[in-house]
Amino acid sequence: MTVTLTQSSPALRSDARDNRERILAAARELFAEDGLDVPMREVARRAGVGPATLYRRFPTKEALVTEAFAEQNQLCTRILDRAAADPDPWRGLCSLIEEMFAFHARDRGFTAAFHAAYPQAVDRESILEHxxxxxxxxxxxAKAAGTLRPDFTVDDFLVVLRANSGLRPAESRRFAELAIRGFRAAPA
Incomplete structure (x- = not known):
């Protein structure tokens, strides 16, 4: 069962809505910086609210992760769609690799959530299928255009994406360059 929270209700008082947004902003920052091991009390502290306020809005860490990363799920989809829509398939694949690698290097929390920590917190199946x-x-x-190695598979992309996990942004950029070179078709 996927946990889904709706946008704040119109009946929510403005101070409660503000607290909710501060909690989500703090959670996104902390998860991006330190991964999902951040204690809930630290999220509350960074948001400037008490733990009771945090738990009233998000009774479990999974509920907080789910809501905090809804935007990141949408970003993954937009990156994929832009790459697929590019009329030059090689350029589309290159931009996909560069953007996904940068996204994962910049936001460790989402990577952890996506891969394992909270399998229900992200719509993993939908993202994977898409x-x-x-x-x-x-x-x-790209294969038809002769720019991509003929033996390339989607699993190859997933392997290098997983290998990118945990890299710092500069290392991730370099790894993206190497992956792109490795995927390029050899000149005839």
Missing amino acids: GHRAISGIAVR
Whole structure:
């Protein structure tokens, strides 16, 4: 069962709505900086609210993770869609690799949530299915154009994406360059 929270209700008082937004902003920052091991009390402290306020809005850490990363789920989808829509499939694949690697290097919390920590906190199946379709489509077009290695598979992309996990942004950029070179078709 995927936990889904709706946007703040119109009946929510303005101070309660402000607290909720501060909690989400603090959670996103802390999860991005330190991963998902951040204690709930630290999220409350950074947001400037008491633990009771935090737990009233988000009774579990999974509920907080789910809401905090709804925006990141949408970002993943937008990155995939932009890459798939690029009329040049090689450029689309390169931008996909660069943007996804940068996103994962910058936001460790989402990577951890996506891969394992809270499997219900992200719509992993939907993202994977959408990603598989988008990457497969790009790959078919890039192979036909002769720019992508003929033995490339979606699993190859997923392997390098997982290998990028935990890298700092500068290391991630370099790794993206190496992955792109490795995926490029050899000149005839």
